[in-house]
Amino acid sequence: MEKSDQYLVSTEMIDFTRSIDTHFVAAIADIRQITLILDEAVSKLHNSFFLINNSLEANRGNLGDLDIDVLTPSLNTAVTALQFHDLTSQLSSRLVNRLDGMSEILECTQYLSGDKSETLVDVLAILNARVLEHNDNLHKKFNQSLNQQHMESGDVELF
Amino acid sequence: MITVLAVDDSRSLRQMVVFSLKSAGYQVVEAEDGVDGLEQAQKQVFDVVLTDQNMPRMDGLTLIENLRALPAYMKTPILMLTTEAGDEMKAKGRAAGATGWLVKPFDPERLIAVVNKVANKS
Numbered sequence: 001m002e003k004s005d006q007y008l009v010s011t012e013m014i015d016f017t018r019s020i021d022t023h024f025v026a027a028i029a030d031i032r033q034i035t036l037i038l039d040e041a042v043s044k045l046h047n048s049f050f051l052i053n054n055s056l057e058a059n060r061g062n063l064g065d066l067d068i069d070v071l072t073p074s075l076n077t078a079v080t081a082l083q084f085h086d087l088t089s090q091l092s093s094r095l096v097n098r099l100d101g102m103s104e105i106l107e108c109t110q111y112l113s114g115d116k117s118e119t120l121v122d123v124l125a126i127l128n129a130r131v132l133e134h135n136d137n138l139h140k141k142f143n144q145s146l147n148q149q150h151m152e153s154g155d156v157e158l159f
Numbered sequence: 160m161i162t163v164l165a166v167d168d169s170r171s172l173r174q175m176v177v178f179s180l181k182s183a184g185y186q187v188v189e190a191e192d193g194v195d196g197l198e199q200a201q202k203q204v205f206d207v208v209l210t211d212q213n214m215p216r217m218d219g220l221t222l223i224e225n226l227r228a229l230p231a232y233m234k235t236p237i238l239m240l241t242t243e244a245g246d247e248m249k250a251k252g253r254a255a256g257a258t259g260w261l262v263k264p265f266d267p268e269r270l271i272a273v274v275n276k277v278a279n280k281s
Contacts, residue, residue, distance in 0.1 A: 043171075046174055086167075086171060086242075146242045159257060
């Protein structure tokens, strides 16, 4: 291969990463929109839940067949299920951070000079160094785990 | 009346904890992160502390370490209520002075049973 064939046109690389970054930015905006909608929906669900519960408590004894003790298991299930918001908020926050991190990685093309003397090897070395640096930062951000796959109540352990 | 300090940065989760424990007759005070929790714990001595792990400003493990350094909280039951379920984190919690570990989401009856158990033991 001729040395001239190894030259990478940095501007083309920049255009390529900008195009990908557009999708990351759009994905982050979508997740933020989902979060806003979920926040509002959960707030309304909570308000309705407490309103119904307060009404039941206030009318305890006057409910006929609809005894509050019969409803207690359903209320408990609702309390467990409504915690989905805490779990999904954490997951969406992690997702946004991860996409933000990947978007930052793509910004590493700003370190390319655009000079024709920059070979493919030079460019890859620069990009690789930036990716490794950002990978470290991302790993530091995600040292916590969230592995729940369902909304059944979690384990309890007393030390 | 048994008093519980519930520390969690999620408002909706705190509401569920308050709802569950109040229905069992406990008095519950909320705090939105470790710093707020530590401040509340210094204003009033609680019988049980329930804390999340991942919170802004101060996480649950740091809160436990800070509480254990206070004479009033050396033997107080402190329960972690968190999404974290790994053995490594549980070991860190135990080393920091946690009394127990509850993985979210919680079932109200189980939460009440655990709080009741540790409160009565202490």
